[in-house]
Amino acid sequence: MPVETALSGQPRYRLVSGPTPLERLERLAAHVGHHGLYAKRDDCMALGMGGNKLRSLEFWLGEALARQAETLLVAGRSTSNQCRLTAAAAAKCGLRCIVLHNDDPPERAEGNLLLSRLYGAETRFLGSMDEDERSRRLAKLAEQMEASGHRCYIVGDPVVGALGYVACAAELITQAGEQDVALENVILPGSMGPTEAGFLFGCALAGAPFRVHLVSVEYSIDRLAQLVEDLFERLCAHTGVTPSVTPSSFVRYHERYLGAGYDMPTPEAISALETVAALEGMLLEATYTAKTFAGALDLIARGEISSDAPTCLIHTGGIPSLFTQAGGLGLDRL
Template identity: 45%
Template sequence: MLDTFPWVDLVGAPTPLERMSRIGEVLGHPAIWVKRDDCMPLAFGGNKVRSLEFWIGEAKAQGSDMLVVAGALPSNQCRLTAAAGAKLGIEVLVLYAGDSEAPLRGNAMLTELLGADIRRLGPVSEEERGALAQQAMAELRAAGRRPYLIGDPFVGALGYVRAAEELTAQDLQQGAGLRHIVLPGSMGVTEAGLILGAALLDRDWRFHLVSVEYDAAELTARLTENILGAAALMDQAVPTDLMDRVEIHTGELGGGYGVVTEASLAAARTMAANEALMIEQVYVAKTFAGLLNLVRSGAIPKDEAACILHTGGTPSLFEQ
């Protein structure tokens, strides 16, 4: 499905699909699985590595000689762009929004260690950050460079179309019989790729998006746009019943993006104490809290296998 797209290998071997038997005991559910996208060779890994495989593929195909990425200090995308640049020998400029005096910890500390050129933008809005990124791109071009701006959501979603292929093969090989996939609902890139990929592969998975950022209408709009965009890139028709397989859960949002809840703190402890699996608070702990609720309420029945996508973000454990 993806053979025609330029791509670089950053993930390496498939990330593990593991049964969480101790969590299964806690829940009285025999088949709770985890797809370990936190387990990748590149600088603590995570979902953004899969998108970077296609972003950097495109950058190389366009003859770019450097990568530009913008984000907040806790951004996993900035850290992993710096990591990919270091690994592949490509210069990286990171534009960090937020208090310019704030210390570089967790993800940002790693970005610096990885040798990226860091520019601090101060406390700008998301819109201003985008405009400043475009300005940096124009300045670099004027200086004779060929920069590539990381972050196109449609290209980025291709990484999770590929992950859907990987998970399908593992599901069949390991006899998991997955029926429910639980994952964070955020910008809708990872989600779009996985949902589109699964549909194109005819999987009968139901998707539970645990929103960590937006209300249901906003998340649905982002998701739909990204699914249509990625499908258009792939020259594929989108199955008309695609969104029937998707449920959005907003019950874990609490005080909003990045704000911990009692449930997310408890979920992280349950995961660590029973599976020795570390999950951070912005994305994965809220998602796992959502999974616990879905099983306890019977929305995920005991005779249907479920899998949580661990999207990584591990270094932010050291920012909390």
């Protein structure tokens, strides 16, 4: 079934101009003895310095505008890529944006926080609290604003956000066909699930012939698999379309590259970050993409990904974080 059929009728506001590049990584491939490494450059988008959440925002914005919202509300840590991109999208559409951060204000605004503020978002710091409490505070703010006549939209529904990567799967499959690349493996970070589940759903609909590897950067693979499979089912309900294959038939989960946990850098990730920058002029950051690339390079080294199997890494962006991470990674020393 064409992916477009599943997406038709879903409100969408275009924020990503055209397909992102599918780029051959020749020098990195030669370095690891591989013969067909590619990156899908979702870090290369014009708006807000790009990244995976901009694809999700097309569908969140679509809903927000359909509901005639005037204010976008979003929450995350002050390092959040999603908050930064929501601020950029709000600026582009002329909407107000309020960001709640569940941490204390840092000494200086830098990285994503700097950008959110430049894009005109109002940033509020709630102090340290867990994500459930942060969501309650966000819902309460929305309620108060609605009661005083402000139409708001809370950004972040995972099922709606996943639609962005249903579209990305279709885009990659078309692009690989155009470039005559018979992909056998696609690798992306495994985190909260929307990007991954959307991508798998799109692949399942399109009957994509490749294996999808999810490199866990946040949870155990049991938890990640549960999140992804639950979202996959919710996508079926949301779109009214059920693919004939389930993700378990073509997904592989990898926990080996997580290290001590979410946002905790590993030596292999730092090394991948340095290698990819030096060989390809391409930046990664420590939380998502460097661990994913480190995983991919190790899977190749172990032979779990064959050196002649065309393989694509999805670069999900997040580059502004690098500028707040460099010191902690020891990369700022001259």
